[in-house]
Amino acid sequence: MSLLTELSEQLPGRAYGPGASEFDTGRTVFAGVGEPDVVVRPHTVDEVATAVARAAAAGLSIAVRSGGHGLLPVDDGLVIDLAEFDTIEVDDAGLVTLGPAAHWGDVAAALASRGLGISSGDTRQVGVGGLLLGGGVGWLVRTHGLTIDALREVELVTAAGEVLTVNAESHPELFWALRGGGGNFGVVTRFTVQASPVDGLVGGSIHFDRSDVPTVLRAWREVMRAGGDGLNSSLMLMPPMGPEMPGGPQVGIALRGTESELRDLLAPLLALPSVAKVDLAPVAYGDLLEDAPPGRPPFQFVGGNGFAPEVSDELLEAVAAAYARDVPTMVLLRALGGAFSRVDADATAIAHRDAEALVIVNGVLPADAEPELVTAVKAGSDAVIALTTGSYGGFEANRSDEITASMYPPATLERLRRVKAAVDPGNSFRRNHNIRPAG
Ligand SMILES: Cc1cc2nc3c(=O)[nH]c(=O)nc-3n(C[C@H](O)[C@H](O)[C@H](O)COP(=O)(O)OP(=O)(O)OC[C@H]3O[C@@H](n4cnc5c(N)ncnc54)[C@H](O)[C@@H]3O)c2cc1C
Numbered sequence: 001m002s003l004l005t006e007l008s009e010q011l012p013g014r015a016y017g018p019g020a021s022e023f024d025t026g027r028t029v030f031a032g033v034g035e036p037d038v039v040v041r042p043h044t045v046d047e048v049a050t051a052v053a054r055a056a057a058a059g060l061s062i063a064v065r066s067g068g069h070g071l072l073p074v075d076d077g078l079v080i081d082l083a084e085f086d087t088i089e090v091d092d093a094g095l096v097t098l099g100p101a102a103h104w105g106d107v108a109a110a111l112a113s114r115g116l117g118i119s120s121g122d123t124r125q126v127g128v129g130g131l132l133l134g135g136g137v138g139w140l141v142r143t144h145g146l147t148i149d150a151l152r153e154v155e156l157v158t159a160a161g162e163v164l165t166v167n168a169e170s171h172p173e174l175f176w177a178l179r180g181g182g183g184n185f186g187v188v189t190r191f192t193v194q195a196s197p198v199d200g201l202v203g204g205s206i207h208f209d210r211s212d213v214p215t216v217l218r219a220w221r222e223v224m225r226a227g228g229d230g231l232n233s234s235l236m237l238m239p240p241m242g243p244e245m246p247g248g249p250q251v252g253i254a255l256r257g258t259e260s261e262l263r264d265l266l267a268p269l270l271a272l273p274s275v276a277k278v279d280l281a282p283v284a285y286g287d288l289l290e291d292a293p294p295g296r297p298p299f300q301f302v303g304g305n306g307f308a309p310e311v312s313d314e315l316l317e318a319v320a321a322a323y324a325r326d327v328p329t330m331v332l333l334r335a336l337g338g339a340f341s342r343v344d345a346d347a348t349a350i351a352h353r354d355a356e357a358l359v360i361v362n363g364v365l366p367a368d369a370e371p372e373l374v375t376a377v378k379a380g381s382d383a384v385i386a387l388t389t390g391s392y393g394g395f396e397a398n399r400s401d402e403i404t405a406s407m408y409p410p411a412t413l414e415r416l417r418r419v420k421a422a423v424d425p426g427n428s429f430r431r432n433h434n435i436r437p438a439g
Contacts, residue, residue, distance in 0.1 A: 002037075003037050003038050003054075003055070003058070003060065003078065004016075004017045004037065004038045006054065007038055007040060007051060007054060007078075010050055010051075010054065011040060011042070011047055011050055011051060014040055014041055014042055014043065014047055014051075015038055015039075015040050015051075016038065016039045016040070016041065017037075017038060017039075020039075022039060022041050022081070023039045025039075025081065025083065026039030026040075026041060026065060026079045026081035026083075027039060027073070027074065027079060028068070029065065029068040029069070029070075029071045029072070029073060030068055030069045030070075030292070030295055030296055031071070031072050031073060031295075031296050031397065032072070032073040032295070032296065033073055034072075034073030034074040034075050034079075035073075035074075035075045035076075036063065036074045036075065036076060036077055036078065036079045037060075037076055037077055037078065038078050038079070039078075039079045039080075039081055040078060040079070040080050040081070041081045041083060041084065042080065042082070042084065043084045045155065045157065045163055045189045046163075048080060048082075048157045048187050048189055049157045049161040049162070049163055050161065051078065051080055052080070052157050052158075052159060052161055052186070052187060052428070053159075053160065053161030055077065055078040055428065056159040056160070056161075056424075056426060056428040059426065059428075060076075060077040060078055060428070061074075061076065061077035061078070061428065061429075061430050061431055062077065062078050062080060062159075062187075062428045062429055062431070063077065063078065063079045063080070063431035064079075064080050064082065064129065064183050064187050064429070064431070065079055065080065065081045065082060065083075065101075066082050066085075066100040066101045066127035066128060066129025066130055067100075067101060067103055067125065067126050067127015067128065067129060067130060067131075068127065069123070069125065069126045069127060069130060069131075069292065070127075070130035070131075070134070070394070071130070071431060071432075072397075072399065072431070074431055077431075080187060082099070082100045082101045082129065082187070082189070083101050084101070085099035085100050085101050085189055085190070086099040086101040086102045086103075086106075087099040087102065087190075088102050088106060088107055088110045090110065090111060090114065090116070090195065094114070094116050094194060094195040094196075095152065095192055095193070095194060095195075096111065096116075096118065096192070096193045096194075096195050097190060097191070097192055098128045098132075098190070098191045098192075098193060099128065099189075099190065099191075100127065100128050100129030100132075100188055100189065100190075100191065101127055101128070101129065102127070102128045103124060103125050103126065103127060103128070104118075104120040104121055104123070104124060104125075104126050104127075104128065104131065104289065105123075105124025105125065105286065105289055105291075106124075107120065107128065108120075108124075108285055108286035108289060109286055111195055111198075112284060112285065112286055114195075115197055115198065115199035116195035116196065116197060116198060117140070117195060117196065117197075117198030117285040117286075118138075118144075118147060118150055118193055118195050118196070119136070119138035119139060119140035119141055119143070119144040119145070119146075119147060119150070119196070119198075120132075120136050120138045120147050121136060121137070121138055121147075121289075121394075122138065122139055122234075122288070122289055122290055123289060123290055123291070123292045124289045124290065124291055124292070125291065125292040126292065128191060129183075129188060129191075130182075130183070130394075131147060131394065132147055132148065132151060132188075132191055132193070133148075133178060133179075133180075133181070133182050133183055133188065134180065134182050134393055134394045134433075135147065135148055135180050135350045135392060135393070135394055136148055136394075137334060137336075137358060137392065137394065137395075139232055139254050139285070139288045139289075140196075140198065140232055140254065140256075140285075141232065141334070141335075141336060141338070141339070141340050142229050142230075142231065142232050142335060142336065142337055142338030142339060142340060143196075143229050143230055143232060143256060143338060143339055144196045144339055145338075145339040145340050145342070145343055146180075146340060146343075146348075146350060147193070148179035148180055148348050148350065149179075149339070149340075149343055149348070150193050150194045150195070150196065151178075151179055151191060151192070151193055152167060152192045152193065152194055153165065153166065153167040153175075153191075153192040154166050154167075154175075154178055154188045154190065154191050154192070155188065155189045155190035156174070156178070156185065156186045156187070156188055156189070157186050157187040157188075157189060158185070158186040158423050158424070159186060159423065159424045159425075159426060159428045159429065163189075164186075166178060173415075173418075173419055173422075174419055174422075174423065176347070176348060176349065176415075176419075177349055177415075177416050177419040177420075178349075179348035179349055179350070180348050180349030180350035181349040181416050181419070181420075181435060182393060182432045182433050182435075183429055183431075183432045184416070184420055184424065184429050184432055184433075184434065184435045185419065185420065185423050185424060185429065186423060186424065186429065187429075197256075198256070198285040200256055200257070200282075201254055201255065201256055201282065201283050201284070201285055201288070202254075202255050202257060202258060202259045202261075202262050202280065202281065202282050202283060203232075203252070203253045203254035203255060203262070203280065203281075203283045203288060204252075204253060204278075204279040204280040204281055204283065205250055205251060205252050205253065205277075205278075205279050205280075206250070206251045206253070206266070206269055206270065206275060206277070206278050206279075206280075207248060207249075207250050207275075207276045207277040207278075208248050208249040208250070208251075208272065208274040208275055208276055209246070209248050209274050209276045210246070210247060210248045210249075210274075211273075211274045212272070212273070212274045213237065213248075213249055213320050213323060213324070214316065214317070214320045215272060215274070216235075216249045216251075216269070216272060216274060217235070217249070217316040217319060217320060217333075218313075218316060219268045219269050219272060220233070220235045220249075220251060220269060220333070221311045221316065222268060223265060223266060223268055223269055224311075224335040224337075226265070227255075227265050228338070229337075229338035229339055230255050230256045230257055231253070231255050231262075231265055231335075232253070232254045232255070232335065233251060233252060233253045233254070233335045234251070234252045234332060234333065234334045234335070235249060235250070235251050235252075235332070235333045235335075236249070236250045236251075236252070236330070236331070236332050236333075237249055237250075237319070237323045237329070237330065237331040237332075238250060238330060239328035239329055239330060239364060240328070248274075248276065249274075251269060253266065253280070254283070254288055259280060259281065259282065262280060263280065266280075296397075298367060299364050299365060299366060299367065300364075300365050300366070300367055300369065300374070301330075301362035301363070301364060301397070302362060302363040302364075302365055302374055302377045302378050302381060303329075303360070303361045303362035303363060303377075303378070303381030303382075303384075303385070304360075304361070304362075304381060304382075304385050304391060304396065305358060305359060305360040305361075305385070305388075305391050305392055305395045305396065306358075306359055306385045306387075306388025306389060306390060306391050306406075307336070307352035307355035307357075307358055307359075307388055307389050307390050307391070307392070308333075308355055308356055308357045308358070308359050308387065308388045308389075309354055309355055309356065309388075309389055310356055311333070311356045311357050312387070314387060315359070315384070315387045315388075318383050318384045318387055319331050319333070319359070319361065319384055321380075321383070322361050322363075322380050322381060322383065322384050325363075325377075325380055327363045327364070327365065327373075327377050327380070328363070328364045329361065329362065329363050329364065329380075329381075330360075330361070330362050330364060331359070331360065331361045331362075331384075332358075332359070332360040332361075333357045333358075333359055334357060334358040334360075335356070335357055336355045336356060336357055336358060337355075337356055340353065340355075341353050341354060341355070346412075349408065349412060349415075349416055350392075351390075351408060351409050351412045352389060352390045352409075355389075358392055358395075359384060359385070359388050360395055361381045361384045361385065362381060363377035363378075363380065363381055365377060390406055390407060390408070390409065391403070391406045391407055392407070393407045393433040396433070399432070399433060399434065401434075401436075403433060404433045404434060404435060407433060413435070414438065416435045417435055417436060417437060417438035418438045420435045420436070420437045420438065421437035421438040421439050424437065425437050
């Protein structure tokens with residue numbers, strides 16, 4: 001009996017194959033469209049458990065789709081599309097119950113009237129599930145930490161089809177692993193997250209021309225070092241994209257404070273001769289978020305990311321050199337420190353807590369670029385990444401054992417592998433930055 005026939009009998013009206021619109025939705029993700037054997041779209045936790053136990057017992061891979069912005073297209077096995085699990089509920093203590101398929105833009109909108117928010121990613125359409133299991137580097141990361149730092153509890157369906165309530169008391173090791181270990185340990189059907197105050201924000205952007213990038217980089221670093229936890233910022237170096245978009249450094253900023261406080265903090269940047277445009281004003285947290293492009297742009301991004309323990313002169317010089325090369329290059333520096341760094345390295349699976357910034361550098365090449373060019377551009381990006389430590393899986397589009405090993409220090413990865421062996425010894429959940437079971 002085929003998997004589709006069997007699951008259709010066990011879960012009437014919930015299992016879909018080619019030709020069904022639910023199949024098409026479930027197999028379509030930001031990165032493309034796959035050809036899985038079956039898409040199951042459960043409505044209840046018990047239905048999730050039934051589908052998982054069946055696929056795991058047959059040794060099939062189980063891909064979990066929440067917001068669809070992290071999964072790569074799946075060409076065999078089962079996709080569990082959690083689209084029906086999109087609850088957003090908040091209680092008087094600011095504890096928020098989230099379904100994994102809720103989108104962060106909707107979460108921000110639902111919490112806004114209470115002056116609350118959850119520092120999540122910077123994109124509205126990204127899903128709760130993938131981001132909350134992977135880490136969550138958001139706009140207010142220096143003020144409120146990673147999204148996983150606000151996680152209090154999850155409901156988890158394991159590969160055996162067991163439904164667990166996982167928190168720091170009930171299953172401390174599993175709860176540790178779920179905060180940064182991604183979708184390796186089962187299907188999360190509910191998250192409980194502590195929201196934080198996000199009212200009274202002021203922010204916006206400063207654009208610079210390309211005349212003196214090194215000075216902008218150093219000034220940004222000094223501004224961020226002098227600013228407290230309340231000051232959050234990313235610096236992006238954009239390549240030119242036509243006459244309307246000449247490229248250059250862009251600094252995005254958010255502060256919980258007043259506009260005059262913000263202008264005082266930013267004075268060294270605002271005084272630079274290369275300032276081209278300043279746009280600073282009171283802003284709602286939800287308005288800091290951006291809309292995602294409809295799918296992955298048709299380019300290859302050649303580079304990677306890493307945590308910078310120190311934004312050193314050497315690192316900034318390497319960044320400026322990578323940006324100045326002939327190939328269009330994008331660089332993003334996300335300021336960390338603050339609340340992000342006050343969490344102990346072994347408190348969650350994201351261990352690089354001493355980082356001053358997360359650095360992302362990519363040459364932007366046509367999909368069919370000559371291999372020699374790709375290799376040369378990769379070397380240029382690697383010169384920057386070599387000055388960082390580890391990497392953040394959420395910003396890594398590819399999957400390999402090498403990438404997983406770069407995401408976690410060796411002791412963290414070994415600990416994750418032991419947890420994996422306890423809850424998913426057959427590695428059913430392997431459509432991710434895969435953590436192989438220990439042993
Ligand atoms: C345009 C864009 C912008 C982004 N911006 C940011 C950002 O600002 N900050 C940041 O930190 N990250 C960012 N990311 C990365 C993002 O956090 C990850 O790609 C994340 O996995 C997306 O979550 P999702 O639910 O949409 O993905 P999905 O594709 O649904 O899931 C991705 C993976 O997560 C796992 N997973 C998802 N849901 C569950 C679940 N309920 N149970 C078990 N496993 C599950 C699965 O392994 C799955 O393969 C961005 C990604 C994109 C495409």
